[in-house]
Amino acid sequence: MKILFMSDLLPYYKKIFSEELEKIGIKNFELSDNYSETDTDVEFIIYSPIMLGGKLLKRDFSKFKKLKAVLSLYAGIEDVIHNKTLNCPLIKMIDKDGLTNSMVEWCLAHTLRLHLGIDRHIYGQDGIWRHKIKHPIAKDRTIGILGLGELGKSVALLLSQLGFNIYGWSRTKKKIKGVNSLVGCAGLRQTLRKSEILILLLPLTDNTKFILNEKNLSLLPKKSQLINAGRGELIDDRALIRKLRSGHIQNATLDVFQKEPLPKEHPYWSLPNVTVTPHIAADTPILSSSKVLAQNIKDLTENRLPAGVVDVDRGY
Ligand code: NAP
Numbered sequence: 001m002k003i004l005f006m007s008d009l010l011p012y013y014k015k016i017f018s019e020e021l022e023k024i025g026i027k028n029f030e031l032s033d034n035y036s037e038t039d040t041d042v043e044f045i046i047y048s049p050i051m052l053g054g055k056l057l058k059r060d061f062s063k064f065k066k067l068k069a070v071l072s073l074y075a076g077i078e079d080v081i082h083n084k085t086l087n088c089p090l091i092k093m094i095d096k097d098g099l100t101n102s103m104v105e106w107c108l109a110h111t112l113r114l115h116l117g118i119d120r121h122i123y124g125q126d127g128i129w130r131h132k133i134k135h136p137i138a139k140d141r142t143i144g145i146l147g148l149g150e151l152g153k154s155v156a157l158l159l160s161q162l163g164f165n166i167y168g169w170s171r172t173k174k175k176i177k178g179v180n181s182l183v184g185c186a187g188l189r190q191t192l193r194k195s196e197i198l199i200l201l202l203p204l205t206d207n208t209k210f211i212l213n214e215k216n217l218s219l220l221p222k223k224s225q226l227i228n229a230g231r232g233e234l235i236d237d238r239a240l241i242r243k244l245r246s247g248h249i250q251n252a253t254l255d256v257f258q259k260e261p262l263p264k265e266h267p268y269w270s271l272p273n274v275t276v277t278p279h280i281a282a283d284t285p286i287l288s289s290s291k292v293l294a295q296n297i298k299d300l301t302e303n304r305l306p307a308g309v310v311d312v313d314r315g316y
Contacts, residue, residue, distance in 0.1 A: 001026065002041050003297070005033040006059055007048035007073060016286050020294035026301075040065050044297055047080060048073040061085040069300050071293055073284055075099060075151065076231065077310055078204040086312075091296055094308040098288030100154050106281040107155045107199055107229060110253045114197055114225040115141055115164075119251075119275075138163035144195030146188075146211070147230060148174050148181065149316075150308075151282070152201035167191045192219035197227065204231035205315030214239040223250040229281040232257035237268075244273050255281040 005013070010033040021029055032039070042064045050057040061067060062085040069089045072080065077092045093099055113119065116135050141164055145156050148170040160166045160178030167180045169191040174181040182191050188211075192198070198220060202208045212226075212235040220226075226249055228235060237258065243249040253275040254268060260279055268274045296306040310316065 001029040001043050001297075001301075002039065003029055003031050003044045003046065004035065004039060004042045004064070005031065005046045006035065006050075006070075007033065007046055008050055009048055009073065012286055013046075013290060017290040017293060020290040021297070024294045024298050026294065026298060039063075042066065043068050044300070045070045046073060046293060047071065049079045059083060059085070061087070069296075071296055073289060073293075075282070076203065077316070078231065081310055081312055081315065089300075089305065090310040090312070091306055092308045092310055093284055093289060093292065094150050095284060095289045095292045096150075096154075097291075098285035099282050100150060102285070103151045103201075103229060103282035104154050104158055106255070107201075107227065108158060110227050110275075111143065111159060111164075111197055111199065114227070114251055114253065139165070141165065142167065142194045142196050144169070144191045144198045145201060146191065146198070146234075147201035147203070148176065148179070149201070149203070151229075152199075153179075155199060155201060165194075167194045188216070189219055192216055193221070195224060196221055197225045200226070200228040200230040200234050202230045202234055203316035204233050207315065209233050210236045212236060212240065214242070217243050217249065220249065222248055224248075225250050226252040226254075228252070228254045228256055230256060232260070241267055241271070244271055249273075251275070253277070255279055 010031065014031060018031065040063065043066055045067065047070050056079055061070065061083065067088050069091055070086060071091045072093055075093050077090060081090060143159055143164045143166055145152050145166065145168045148156060148168040152168065153176050156166050156168045156176055156179045166178060167182060168174065169182050169188050171183065173183050214236065217239055240252060244252060251273045255277045256279055262268060262276060268276055299306045
């Protein structure tokens with residue numbers, strides 16, 4: 001079985017992924033990151049985007065006539081989903097032990113940071129004893145989460161277990177303990193109006209692009225706080241900057257941006273109420289993701305579709 005890494009990460013994966021394939025009973029395989037025209041017998045492609053000179057390297061999947069599936073190393077697949085040469089299932093990474101936990105921990109840390117107003121006591125210590133500023137406890141705080149998929153629902157569940165009031169918005173209605181699940185335009189408006197802290201965990205699609213525009217940002221309560229761990233293009237940056245300058249939005253913690261790395265001159269770097277993190281919210285750990293990839297390949301060779309099959313028409 002020939003498995004091709006359309007990724008520059010093969011050197012990191014080679015040993016561990018090979019071990020995981022062997023453990024699961026796949027013995028005769030060849031791993032390569034060489035895309036020569038003669039590789040027509042490739043059955044699986046492990047994919048991650050590669051940027052060359054600031055542009056995404058375009059891939060041609062059509063020459064791999066025996067291709068059974070493309071397996072993404074990441075949960076975000078917007079750069080490959082519309083590739084016209086892709087004629088087999090595209091499987092996004094669902095890695096509960098690694099990626100999902102990583103995102104849950106990052107969202108928890110920043111939610112608690114904003115909820116408790118921790119920055120106030122960390123930055124600019126000036127000898128003033130500000131003991132009169134109180135913060136609410138979780139049961140008195142409402143958090144909105146846009147996107148209740150693999151990542152959003154795990155974040156929602158944990159925050160609800162801590163006692164926060166949770167409103168979650170998704171395309172289809174969910175049953176998640178402690179979470180008010182809302183759908184549709186009215187559901188979005190209701191979620192935004194309630195969200196003292198709003199967490200974005202939507203994929204980037206035609207329907208979600210710039211979902212946080214001027215109008216929707218205006219629905220957030222005054223002094224609300226925002227966390228974006230989804231994609232930069234979910235937000236109209238100019239509108240957000242206006243809201244941050246006016247104080248309508250008190251703080252934005254942003255991990256993802258329309259252009260990455262975020263250019264040095266971007267206002268987000270200098271706005272005092274913005275925290276920039278460099279797209280580090282969730283890591284894809286090599287060991288846990290190797291286990292997922294090996295299991296997915298085994299499932300596919302035995303004619304079972306694994307979790308994470310992307311719906312091209314839906315866009316995620
Ligand atoms: P997922 O499982 O595909 O879930 C997507 C969620 O968004 C689902 O709940 C879906 O609703 C909802 N949704 C999609 N389009 C919608 C629409 N038009 N209206 C309402 N709800 C909509 O994705 P995931 O694995 O949780 O990942 C989410 C995103 O996180 C990824 O796409 C990626 O962009 C981002 N991400 C960021 C990092 C980072 O390090 N910052 C790391 C990994 C992933 P249904 O459930 O009803 O289908």
